[in-house]
Amino acid sequence: MKxxxxxxxxxxxxxxxxxxxxxxxxxxxxxxxDRTGKEIMTFPLTVGVVAAVLAPVLAAVGAIxxxxxxxxxxxxxxxxxxxxxxxxxx
Numbered sequence: 001m002k003x004x005x006x007x008x009x010x011x012x013x014x015x016x017x018x019x020x021x022x023x024x025x026x027x028x029x030x031x032x033x034d035r036t037g038k039e040i041m042t043f044p045l046t047v048g049v050v051a052a053v054l055a056p057v058l059a060a061v062g063a064i065x066x067x068x069x070x071x072x073x074x075x076x077x078x079x080x081x082x083x084x085x086x087x088x089x090x
Contacts (some may be wrong), residue, residue: 003077004074004076012065014073018061026035028076028077029042029043030071035071045064
């Protein structure tokens with residue numbers, strides 16, 4: 001089952017939050033939107049992604065962080081051990 005979680009973040013903290021989320025390992029995709037809700041960037045994550053592959057993504061996120069004051073990050077997670085009739089809250 002997949003769940004979604006959204007964080008409102010100041011642009012200067014964006015890269016650190018993305019790195020933190022990637023390290024968690026159960027993320028399947030990350031979407032960055034501006035404060036009006038317009039999608040700026042979406043990137044999928046797969047199991048076993050190595051730092052060399054993420055470097056260009058993090059560079060792009062860093063460029064976005066400079067331009068965007070406030071944004072939201074929506075994270076899609078793969079949750080194991082939860083059936084469809086259970087509610088997952090974060």
